[in-house]
Amino acid sequence: MTRKIHTITLNYYDKLLKKYGYSPGSVGWGHKKGKQSLRFEILCQIGNINNSSILDVGCGFGDLFGYLKYKKSKIKYLGVDINSNLIEIGKKIYPKANLKVLDIGQTKSKQKFDWVFFSGISSKGCTYPYIKRMMTKMFSLCKKGIAMNFVGGVIDFKSKDLFYSDVGKIYSITSTLSNRVTIRHDYAPYEFTVYVYKNTKKTSNNIFKDFLESSNFIFDDSLWHPNYNK
Numbered sequence: 001m002t003r004k005i006h007t008i009t010l011n012y013y014d015k016l017l018k019k020y021g022y023s024p025g026s027v028g029w030g031h032k033k034g035k036q037s038l039r040f041e042i043l044c045q046i047g048n049i050n051n052s053s054i055l056d057v058g059c060g061f062g063d064l065f066g067y068l069k070y071k072k073s074k075i076k077y078l079g080v081d082i083n084s085n086l087i088e089i090g091k092k093i094y095p096k097a098n099l100k101v102l103d104i105g106q107t108k109s110k111q112k113f114d115w116v117f118f119s120g121i122s123s124k125g126c127t128y129p130y131i132k133r134m135m136t137k138m139f140s141l142c143k144k145g146i147a148m149n150f151v152g153g154v155i156d157f158k159s160k161d162l163f164y165s166d167v168g169k170i171y172s173i174t175s176t177l178s179n180r181v182t183i184r185h186d187y188a189p190y191e192f193t194v195y196v197y198k199n200t201k202k203t204s205n206n207i208f209k210d211f212l213e214s215s216n217f218i219f220d221d222s223l224w225h226p227n228y229n230k
């Protein structure tokens with residue numbers, strides 16, 4: 001089944017590459033300005049990515065590396081993709097990026113990364129069991145969390161080339177990995193992003209410790225509540 005999905009995926013992006021060459025169009029993002037940056041930015045908002053290592057699964061040309069360099073983020077980056085044609089071009093465009101042809105489903109490598117991202121798994125041929133396998137593998141390779149985006153939501157038009165994910169079904173996959181999950185469907189109508197976090201330690205009153213430590217808020221009801229302790 002995985003091989004069939006990979007064959008469909010390889011053919012799909014090879015066809016786009018032939019048509020558009022090095023362009024966001026070849027990785028399925030169309031030509032309207034800003035959408036690729038938007039998706040990258042939302043992935044990066046998973047947490048503090050500065051001084052961290054990132055594995056970019058399905059990296060295409062490795063454009064996330066270009067985006068992170070533009071933002072002056074200090075990161076250790078590895079981009080992997082099953083499509084060698086995209087990777088070969090990416091290596092020329094971003095000679096400083098570490099880009100490899102690799103199917104993470106097949107790798108035996110135990111190397112871990114702080115964050116593991118996948119921007120754009122939604123091409124035709126995708127299935128929920130495949131998404132679950134990919135997410136489970138990505139989660140096993142991360143130290144802090146994974147971020148992944150999907151086409152889906154309330155849709156009034158469907159392209160025959162895409163797999164449309166149901167938010168609820170994706171949430172039920174993520175809940176097999178962690179009970180600390182964010183679903184972002186606030187930035188565009190026909191797509192959404194999920195963050196799944198590894199650190200699920202909680203305080204005695206059931207707040208995620210990592211959330212408290214990374215927030216700038218002081219969660220102390222006695223500071224503001226007029227009836228506190230009465």
Ligand SMILES: C[S@@+](CC[C@H](N)C(=O)[O-])C[C@H]1O[C@@H](n2cnc3c(N)ncnc32)[C@H](O)[C@@H]1O
Nearest residue numbers: 009027028058059060063081082083103119120
């Ligand atoms: C929509 S494109 C996005 C490329 C890149 N993430 C970007 O945003 O510029 C999806 C990419 O995922 C790759 N891909 C799909 N399934 C994959 C898998 N199982 N492992 C690695 N790459 C995969 C495709 O070859 C394609 O390059």
